[in-house]
Amino acid sequence: MNSNVTLLTELLLKERPSLLRLIKRIVGSVTDAEDLTQTLWLRIQSVTDSPPIENKQAYLYRLARNVALDRLRAFDRHNAVFEAAPLLDEVVAPLPSAETHLIDRENLEILLQAIEGLPPRCREVFILRKVENLKISEISEHLGMSSSMVARHLQHALTHCMARLKETGVP
Template sequence: MRGALRRHGVSESDIDDLIQDAYCRLATLKSVDHIDRPGAYFMQIVKNAWRDSLRRARVVRLEAFTENAERIVEDEAIGLEATVMARNQLELVETLLATLPERCRTIFTLKRMEGISQREIANRLGVSEHVVENDVQRALRALQGALRDGGEDDQEEQKIGEQQRKIG
């Protein structure tokens, strides 16, 4: 299974997360009597988990967004308008990250920006992997909503407050 995922370009930390997720899904089954071919069944669970993660990743690639914004800010050849816009977007992301609850911000930073596996984050912070997954999703939803709205100045504080209430 690991070899097949590697051939498809899945990172090692994501492979661990996918396999762990598959084991968790299997553990929640009330019965396994309906499973004729356990290996094939497990492989299908992993494939479905991988497809789900790809779908979620397509929504907003925050890493690409922040890396691109930093590159534009640092590139002197880019026009002043593009530089100002990139700085504003980067400031918006930083502002939104600062408004997240501490645990949620820490988990999001470790997972999405430092690339640490879900399992390792859970062990470090003494929480369950489910908590890690939920906090990452909450942070992503808050950031995506704000980025989708464009972070308009006159409504920025109101949107940040709304995002904080959603995260809870």
Template sequence: MTAHLLDVTRLYVAEQGRLRAYVRRILRNRASAEDVVQQAFVNLLGRRPEAEAPSPAYVMQAVRHLALNQLRDTRRRAQIELSGAPLDEIADLAPSPEMAAVHRSELLCLLTALAALPPRRREAFVLCRIEGLSYDEAAARMEVSRNTVISHIVAAMAELSRRL
């Protein structure tokens, strides 16, 4: 091994933990911090062998510059990627064909279970749970008491839960 390689190796062994922790605070990413520290030492190894041994302060500045460059590049890539297309075109909000089939199947099961309910129970359930009427409004429309509507809905929920 050359003297230059030994100097860089010793420096790596002594400083790599501290450098990774420093870069991790900047980038907030452990894997990227390791990459930056390794890149800094690869760059040091690429220097001419006759160059003097790098100091820990020099390596710290080199690592800092690489980390800031990576942070800047990451932000620039994110801005370019987001500004290229309108946000509503990035993700398709429509359900996949598989999910549409599952939802249709579930809806069919629910409608079948609703159809099997006794008429007054079904009417109370539809008025309150589907149309959004209050118990009092449903009671007035069905011409029954509020408690009767509540009883119909409780019984409908229990029966639907059992069937589904």
């Protein structure tokens, strides 16, 4: 241990009752004051000898005050976040009705059949772009074709799928 740490630790043990009172006045709780005194000891262990501390008692009390104020600020931030949070009922999305679920299921089936009806290369481009979320340049490199050809395949696939959906009355 370096000399600052040793002297501050000895001073902490000697001044502990006064430090507890100071911290309790700031945070308002004996339990929190005890916890923060332990935190204070941990902070002291990381103090270096350079530069030497001239007034170790003032340093210790300032450190205790800072630890207590840090706890209050953290508590205030926590409360601000959780008090401002919307109620769970406002966050949860409502479930779709059984009718909406059935219609969506039918539309998905139509779309899957439309994708199956695409030529193989066009289907591959569509899946790489819309499912795998690859960029056109990445698809071009992956399949060894020009970006304009990838764009044409993609346009054809989208047109084909939209036409199939319109044929079945999907708006």
